[in-house]
Amino acid sequence: MDTKAVRSFVRAAELGQLQHAADELGVTQQAVSKRIAALERELGVRLFTRTARGVELTLDGRAFLPHARSIVAAVDRAITAIRPGSRALRIDVLGLRSAQAVILHDYWRSHPETDLDVVTLRVDDPRVAAAAVEAGEIDASFRTVTDPGLLPRDVHMIHVFDSPLELLVGPRHPLASARTLTPSRLRKLRIWVPGIAPRSEWGEFYDELATEFDLRIDAAGPNFGDEVLLDALADSADVATLVGARDRYVWPANHDLRRIPIVNPTLVYPLSLMFRGTNPHPGLRAIIDHFAGLKPFPGAVWRPSWATAPGRGDGNNRQTRSRIAPFGGTEIL
Structure with missing residues (x-):
């Protein structure tokens, strides 16, 4: 199976438009279309239907997507295994106009040497984003699983903003x-x-x-x-x-x-960051430090019951809080 075709399928599914997938992959829209068409012929099913707004997954496409993500993640892990830290730091945000993206852009403007890949997973359930972090498809995600007991074992979550x-x-x-x-x-x-x-x-x-x-x-x-x-x-x-x-x-x-x-x-609105506890991307620490350096808000603040302020906690806090420790480990606070 052509892994480039699988990767093209995954990005098209997540972005909803072949042109956006092509731009991200650095190829033409025609190349993405040909790759996906070849993949559909190999699988013997249609993966997408075209709409006025782009493309949407068929039922077969939805069934294939999690497996395709695992294939892409496995390829990325294999490459990373021999070239540690060579891939861009890939972070999922709720939207490219959201506060997380704005603050990340501020960080990048101050550190333009940072190899940063900001993406938006087209998912509503944060547990899906947590699974993508666990699989290595993304390095971190600005999402909150409000019940930390549902987090995958190797995924940690901290309140950052x-x-x-x-x-x-x-x-x-x-x-x-x-x-x-x-x-x-x-x-x-x-x-x-x-x-x-x-x-x-x-x-x-x-x-x-x-x-x-x-x-x-x-x-x-x-x-x-x-x-x-x-x-x-x-x-x-x-x-x-x-x-x-x-x-x-x-x-x-x-x-x-x-x-x-x-x-x-x-x-x-409390924002959390999820990341792998084992071998987190080496560029992630600086991002977390940047968010930790933001000034807190003065006066009385209301947060939902499942959140807590950065650096603070009480007996009712249900959110897992952790920090990246020296040598790539993770300390649970």
Whole structure:
């Protein structure tokens, strides 16, 4: 079986577009198409169907994907075994405009010599990302398995960053002129967060947030992307959404959207990093140190029950906390 074809299939499945897979692999879209077509002939099944937005896995493609990932990971491990540290540090983020990606970009701008590969796994269940870390497909993932007992044995998870939430509204919204807001002022608002997926960490986060502060979180409708959401906010006098303070959003100037910090307490989305405990990538320590150096937020902070602040813990903390120790080992704190 042609491992280049298998790798092309995996990247196309994760990115959802052949052109994006081709760009990442450094080949033409035609080359990716030919590789996948040859793989389909060898397997005797169709792996993808074409859509207006790119490609989607068939049922056979979904069944083949975890095995294909294992093949790619095995090849990468074999190469790494004879060339330790030669592969780029591959880190999964929730989105390329997310706070994690923004902070990673800040780090890379200060350390351009870092060989960094930032990817976004097209999965909602963080346990799938943990399995990808265990298999060696990625070196680390900014995801949280809220029950650490479900982590694979060799995957460790540390809390690295808190992303404070802001209310994002259009210029006609009643709260558009506010400079800050307390959580109590969000009650009865329609806070639209489309696309909350079952079993996702953000699904658990919004469930607990809504219960704690009696908020109306509306997840109705499919997620058509940030542009559609921003357009809806600009046109509405009653719809709002929640975004991370460091998340990067771009909208037309005439939208005149407003980002309003939430304080007393600051509502934060906790971000964790998962990585292998055995032989972690040598470039990972510097990334963890960079996140550890971020300034904490002053004042009262609310986090969901399954999270804790970096460097802090209490008897109710259910999250595994660890650090990379000298000589590539891992110390559990």
